[in-house]
Amino acid sequence: MIFVGLRIDVDTLRGTCIGVPNLVELLARHQIRATFFFSVGPDNMGRHLWRLMRPAFLVKMLRTGAARLYGWDILMRGTLCPGPVIGKRCPGPIQEAAEAGHEVGLHAWDHHYWQARVERMDQYAVTREIQRGYDLLTDILGRSPNCFAAPSWRVTPEALQALDQFPFRFNSDCRGHSLFRPVVDGRRISHVQVPTTLPTYDELIGLECTAETYNENLLKMIRPDRLNVLTIHAEVEGISRLPLFQDFLHKARQRDIVFEPLGGILSQTKKIVESGICKSAVAGRDGWIACQRGISNQFKSLRKSANDE
Numbered sequence: 001m002i003f004v005g006l007r008i009d010v011d012t013l014r015g016t017c018i019g020v021p022n023l024v025e026l027l028a029r030h031q032i033r034a035t036f037f038f039s040v041g042p043d044n045m046g047r048h049l050w051r052l053m054r055p056a057f058l059v060k061m062l063r064t065g066a067a068r069l070y071g072w073d074i075l076m077r078g079t080l081c082p083g084p085v086i087g088k089r090c091p092g093p094i095q096e097a098a099e100a101g102h103e104v105g106l107h108a109w110d111h112h113y114w115q116a117r118v119e120r121m122d123q124y125a126v127t128r129e130i131q132r133g134y135d136l137l138t139d140i141l142g143r144s145p146n147c148f149a150a151p152s153w154r155v156t157p158e159a160l161q162a163l164d165q166f167p168f169r170f171n172s173d174c175r176g177h178s179l180f181r182p183v184v185d186g187r188r189i190s191h192v193q194v195p196t197t198l199p200t201y202d203e204l205i206g207l208e209c210t211a212e213t214y215n216e217n218l219l220k221m222i223r224p225d226r227l228n229v230l231t232i233h234a235e236v237e238g239i240s241r242l243p244l245f246q247d248f249l250h251k252a253r254q255r256d257i258v259f260e261p262l263g264g265i266l267s268q269t270k271k272i273v274e275s276g277i278c279k280s281a282v283a284g285r286d287g288w289i290a291c292q293r294g295i296s297n298q299f300k301s302l303r304k305s306a307n308d309e
């Protein structure tokens, strides 16, 4: 039996309204429980996508077939007027995911704002962003969310310290290879990190593989002797790539792969090491992401990072 932590990021109104119900139904059929991370504030993701309009990003848009992958409404959201507040417009699917027994965490108040600005935010500003999302998600659920995943795997020392003030059971803010407690600027962060270990769909497609070979490629990366944490997106695997993800679940079952919410992976893990977090880059993803130290040798410290965006 090979355990895989399954994390579902929900970044947009469309992902919440359409992708989440699709995934809740599919996972129920496969008797799988996962961790959903919800963005509940304004959906300004269209603004984010257009802000990245540089040659490299345009190539990626074409490579991944972005309009088909995400939908035009996502690409335009928040570009002309402030985006709708997702948690107010569409709370039902969030409640349904929780009622179906999935673990529910906070992903963002404003996903676009965090991803574009977190590097320039002090601890107070980050705390305010998290608090707004935390309060609305608590209202929707009738209880507090029990974990957090930073938008686009972007955290800074200030953000980690802000997050530590919230009663999350764990965080999933970076890429990495093992469960760990971060040490930043010589300070121990109390929340354990359950990092994403596997690439996302948009990081592999058109580079390492095509849609036809994608599932086989991904399955080969899942190993019994290491931590496996997969992140999917409600906007992608929950909508345009739903049949592909369904096929992935079938193939995974044949290989004795068992999916768990991230909290389940945490409960199974006896040894939790201490580790630094650094700024890094992954193939197929635009800009920087935070990584557990020791995952590759191209790290810069989170502090020295400055402007590579």
Ligand SMILES: [Zn+2]
Pocket: 009, 010, 011, 107, 111, 151, 152
């Ligand atoms: Zn996200």
